Amino acid sequence: MTSLIQSNISPQNLRQSIRNGQFCQPTSGFAPGHIQTNVAILPKQYAFDFLLFCQRNPKPCPLIEVLEPGEFEAKITAPGSDLRTDVPLYRVYTNGILTDETQNIKPLWQDDYVTFLLGCSFSFETALINNGIQLAHIDNCINVSMYITNIPTTPSGAFSGPLVVSMRSIPSELVVRSVQVTSRFPDVHGSPIHIGDPAKIGIKDLSYPDFGDPPLIKPGETPVFWACGVTPQSVAMNSKPSIMITHSPGHMFVTDKKDEDYSIL
């Protein structure tokens, strides 16, 4: 029934379709202009350290909303939502190992689970495109290229590890504009963390990303690197929590908030 869902569906109706099991696919392009988020759910015992990790590393871990222990409605950004059913596809990690993929985590829910919603790059990519900056991975329907860098994050409790970045190759004459445009959105990764030589941040060969697809780089384009939302998941996984539930890649939680609600200028 997926094909019946129009891309310009409202966030509320999209979440309803997901909850009913009518929509189980990547959310990119649906409810355009609305903030979509990464999801990380952890037991309360890990919540303070993980919240502090996000506070210390706001570029890779931009917090959009954190729910109180046991709560599953995102009251601030998506009133009426249910985080146990409103993500198209979840992943369940047990002691850091992927053990399940499911459309409904109600059977797993515990009263002490704390849900973290973190900004994703869809928002600033819309801003780049609106400013005439074409993005090869979107034009070619492939995944953005992501790399593990040699830049350490600031640890918190058991959580530590290197920064993961996403790379977009930008025509050299538009690189300054790409900095300006994304600086307006500090809550969805914000300005780039590096422009130019990949070796400077510990990336040996752009052709072999650690996550996503190899990039398509045209002559005259400069690689520009942004902090990536894969960072908190990879850091959390390294610490091997007893259980951690996340969205499945590309299958995001869609909020009622608009991108412009999160621009600072």
Add this chain to the structure above:
Amino acid sequence: MTSLIQSNISPQNLRQSIRNGQFCQPTSGFAPGHIQTNVAILPKQYAFDFLLFCQRNPKPCPLIEVLEPGEFEAKITAPGSDLRTDVPLYRVYTNGILTDETQNIKPLWQDDYVTFLLGCSFSFETALINNGIQLAHIDNCINVSMYITNIPTTPSGAFSGPLVVSMRSIPSELVVRSVQVTSRFPDVHGSPIHIGDPAKIGIKDLSYPDFGDPPLIKPGETPVFWACGVTPQSVAMNSKPSIMITHSPGHMFVTDKKDEDYSIL
């Protein structure tokens, strides 16, 4: 010996003088250009809720650094510091009531205390002054006027209460500039929350502030309101934690970081 301390002292030397008991006065104007912070110290049992309160209310509660439970060195913003001795004057609140004022909290320290450093308005006031915007309370050496508004903060756990704002009256032709200048500093309260009619945010009479001194407003000036760092303290106090230690008003913690380290553009 206070008079021997030069205002252009380095943050490190200023903290050393404070630790030695040679400096016990308000820190405004000392180590200029460096980030000074509000201080709130709470037992671990309150820390997740308070951290989440700050995350949900970033304008009144801009987090500069949060220390892990039991730690008293601000490793990120002031390496070598000791939060038990490096604030010129502390206040101790027991069950929400002021019970002590002291220069050294070593005798009170517990292994589960979590220290929060929150941005203060000194940083954006420097930016306003650098942009030719005179501030009457600074020119006249009085306290800024602060008011309790009818704007609710977003609660977290036991923490809730109204937003407290500070008011600066700005010549009408400089109001736009004051928005631009302070928008660059989202980590130290950022852009104003209101311009103009005080009644719109529940302030009956500007002449009677809830904290600080009455304002001096010249003809042709517009009142401009910013979220105020008194908010988290007043909210925390309302929840009557068993113990809470703060800086004494004006006696801030001085970090090594510069104001410009926290500008976003």
